Amino acid sequence: MPSTVPVLPEGVDPAWLPPDAFRALGSRRTLIHGSGPLVETVHDEVTLACAQFGGQVVRDATSASYDLVLRVAGDDGAEVGEEGFLYERAAGTTTVTAAGHRGLLYGLFHVVRLGEDAFRGTRPREAHRPATALRMLDHWDNVAVHPVMGQVERGYAGGSLFWQDGRARGDTERVRAYGRLLAACGVNAVSVNNVNVHDVEAHLLTDRIGEVAQIAEALRPYGIRTHLSVTFAAPVVLGRLPTADPLDGAVRAWWAKAARGVFEAIPDFGGFVVKADSEGRPGPFAYGRTHADGANMLAAALAPYDGTVHWRAFVYDHRQDWRDRSTDRARAAYDHFAPLDGEFDANAVLQVKHGPMDFQVREPVSPVFGALRRTRVAVEVQATQEYTGQQRHACWLGPMWSEVLRFRPGGEQGLTVGELATGGSVAVSNAGDDPFWTGHPLAQANLYTFGRLAWRPDADPLRILDEWIALTFPSAPERLAAGLRAVLRNSWRTYEKYTAPLGVGFMVQPGHHYGPAVDGYEYSPWGTYHFADRDGIGVDRSAATGTGYASQYGEPWSALYESAVSCPDELLLFFHHVPYGHVLKSGKTVAQHIYDTHFEGVEEVEEARRVWAGLADLVAPARHARVAERYDEQVRGAREWRDQVNSYFLRKSGIPDERGRTIY
Numbered sequence: 001m002p003s004t005v006p007v008l009p010e011g012v013d014p015a016w017l018p019p020d021a022f023r024a025l026g027s028r029r030t031l032i033h034g035s036g037p038l039v040e041t042v043h044d045e046v047t048l049a050c051a052q053f054g055g056q057v058v059r060d061a062t063s064a065s066y067d068l069v070l071r072v073a074g075d076d077g078a079e080v081g082e083e084g085f086l087y088e089r090a091a092g093t094t095t096v097t098a099a100g101h102r103g104l105l106y107g108l109f110h111v112v113r114l115g116e117d118a119f120r121g122t123r124p125r126e127a128h129r130p131a132t133a134l135r136m137l138d139h140w141d142n143v144a145v146h147p148v149m150g151q152v153e154r155g156y157a158g159g160s161l162f163w164q165d166g167r168a169r170g171d172t173e174r175v176r177a178y179g180r181l182l183a184a185c186g187v188n189a190v191s192v193n194n195v196n197v198h199d200v201e202a203h204l205l206t207d208r209i210g211e212v213a214q215i216a217e218a219l220r221p222y223g224i225r226t227h228l229s230v231t232f233a234a235p236v237v238l239g240r241l242p243t244a245d246p247l248d249g250a251v252r253a254w255w256a257k258a259a260r261g262v263f264e265a266i267p268d269f270g271g272f273v274v275k276a277d278s279e280g281r282p283g284p285f286a287y288g289r290t291h292a293d294g295a296n297m298l299a300a301a302l303a304p305y306d307g308t309v310h311w312r313a314f315v316y317d318h319r320q321d322w323r324d325r326s327t328d329r330a331r332a333a334y335d336h337f338a339p340l341d342g343e344f345d346a347n348a349v350l351q352v353k354h355g356p357m358d359f360q361v362r363e364p365v366s367p368v369f370g371a372l373r374r375t376r377v378a379v380e381v382q383a384t385q386e387y388t389g390q391q392r393h394a395c396w397l398g399p400m401w402s403e404v405l406r407f408r409p410g411g412e413q414g415l416t417v418g419e420l421a422t423g424g425s426v427a428v429s430n431a432g433d434d435p436f437w438t439g440h441p442l443a444q445a446n447l448y449t450f451g452r453l454a455w456r457p458d459a460d461p462l463r464i465l466d467e468w469i470a471l472t473f474p475s476a477p478e479r480l481a482a483g484l485r486a487v488l489r490n491s492w493r494t495y496e497k498y499t500a501p502l503g504v505g506f507m508v509q510p511g512h513h514y515g516p517a518v519d520g521y522e523y524s525p526w527g528t529y530h531f532a533d534r535d536g537i538g539v540d541r542s543a544a545t546g547t548g549y550a551s552q553y554g555e556p557w558s559a560l561y562e563s564a565v566s567c568p569d570e571l572l573l574f575f576h577h578v579p580y581g582h583v584l585k586s587g588k589t590v591a592q593h594i595y596d597t598h599f600e601g602v603e604e605v606e607e608a609r610r611v612w613a614g615l616a617d618l619v620a621p622a623r624h625a626r627v628a629e630r631y632d633e634q635v636r637g638a639r640e641w642r643d644q645v646n647s648y649f650l651r652k653s654g655i656p657d658e659r660g661r662t663i664y
């Protein structure tokens with residue numbers, strides 16, 4: 001039997017699973033007990049590690065003592081569910097007990113993460129289980145290269161891992177390697193195509209489902225279920241029906257048959273992801289139906305097979321008149337979906353972007369999480385750095401996602417977003433066929449952190465960063481670990497400093513969204529305005545005088561955001577239009593804050609580049625060079641942002657920099 005463990009193609013970076021990360025495991029005596037497909041994966045993993053480091057692996061024996069016992073024990077581990085495991089160490093033996101084979105795989109990677117610590121001292125029984133059953137990466141991958149968006153929409157890591165030359169890749173070794181990386185950080189679902197489903201990709205649902213099945217087969221040994229983005233218009237474009245009306249009998253029958261075909265090809269298929277009535281995609285509005293009608297129709301088709309529909313809440317008017325101040329894009333998800341609360345079927349999940357706009361460097365948490373108490377929701381973040389430097393800039397998003405997941409929409413006593421998102425955690429993937437997987441090698445930390453936060457939304461992101469460092473650089477001296485921490489831990493805040501200030505968002509080049517253009521979207525139909533004039537800047541979203549968005553929150557948030565006095569500085573311009581002389585809680589005026597943060601942001605990037613240069617002797621040359629080259633671009637980009645933003649506000653406001661620095 002060939003091993004499940006993929007052989008990485010020549011030149012591909014092992015990311016957080018280099019052989020050395022398995023040293024502690026591979027040099028021990030391990031007993032594996034139990035059966036199930038993923039137990040075979042666990043067995044192959046341990047076998048390979050032992051072959052490399054001199055350990056031993058034994059199957060289903062009883063006597064003798066082992067350093068590590070990995071066992072599937074049915075009832076014994078039942079309290080931690082299908083994917084959880086119990087972990088303990090006593091009398092020189094470390095034991096992982098799982099109720100099912102899936103849990104054993106996660107238990108194995110837990111041992112890998114602990115390294116030598118897994119084999120020291122004693123540990124009382126600990127229960128580990130994921131916070132949510134769905135931890136998914138959405139790939140915005142096109143099968144055919146799109147004339148504008150390319151192979152991967154908003155992709156900054158080369159081509160697709162799944163699709164090449166208009167078809168599923170024949171060689172699935174790399175796909176399996178991806179699945180392995182994902183399993184090691186806790187991800188268990190992947191959606192394999194873009195939510196903007198174009199003509200070619202529509203066929204994956206029916207006549208090209210075999211290609212999806214090929215991908216599913218490669219991911220399955222690592223516990224990953226495959227999902228598919230589908231177009232709402234499928235009955236028309238594929239089935240040649242005259243309508244896609246969700247209440248039409250023939251349309252419903254068409255979807256039921258399509259779902260049957262999918263599950264015949266992929267028995268453990270996860271479900272559909274749908275972007276409907278959004279940015280030009282077809283949806284139920286065309287037939288006078290609601291989004292609940294649309295989602296429930298697909299839920300009904302999937303229900304016989306336990307499939308789930310992930311229906312995206314990213315629905316807004318992208319043909320807005322900038323002259324009309326009463327429309328507010330931020331309001332859209334709540335306005336569309338709050339009235340439908342309670343109307344979605346049990347296997348329909350509403351997938352909500354973490355903020356009300358679109359993955360900006362700083363947004364408030366979407367009010368939808370607090371409003372929909374009778375709907376299963378999933379939280380969607382963006383690992384692909386569309387608005388946060390496009391994997392040319394180092395920007396570790398762990399702290400931002402952690403803030404979102406720990407936010408309590410109902411106030412201190414209420415549940416967190418991580419707890420409310422019972423429908424799962426989803427990230428738009430930042431991976432592609434680039435040798436480093438993510439373009440910027442340090443962007444691997446975002447992918448890893450997402451998986452770990454999906455597993456445990458209340459985890460400390462800095463500890464996850466340390467985990468990633470220890471796995472990725474297993475024999476790293478402390479100087480390297482300290483350097484990596486230094487360049488990453490605050491990189492999100494640094495990025496925020498040199499880009500759009502105080503939560504106002506955008507100010508990017510239209511279309512590709514890279515680099516500054518303060519007024520890039522100001523008079524466009526997209527609804528992403530900052531309203532800067534000679535006197536002030538910001539969007540009045542208060543209930544008293546603005547768009548009323550602030551009142552979509554419950555207390556204490558609606559009161560906090562309503563007033564410019566109580567609104568947190570970092571969100572001030574998201575919620576309020578204020579004069580440049582407005583004094584922030586920090587004691588600085590808005591104008592001075594803009595100048596100061598933009599100078600600081602650039603200095604911080606310059607410092608990060610220096611720190612990275614000083615690590616050259618500790619990092620493999622190819623990786624070091626790739627990151628160094630990205631830092632050159634980040635420094636250039638940050639200076640461009642600084643100078644455009646500072647010059648813009650100096651010219652608009654006429655307020656000089658207190659410190660007399662050069663502004664153009």
Ligand code: GCW
Pocket residue numbers: 140153154195196275314358359386
């Ligand atoms: O962030 C925006 C992107 C689009 C994307 C859309 C979405 C897939 O600019 O490229 O489309 O969001 O989330 O659907």
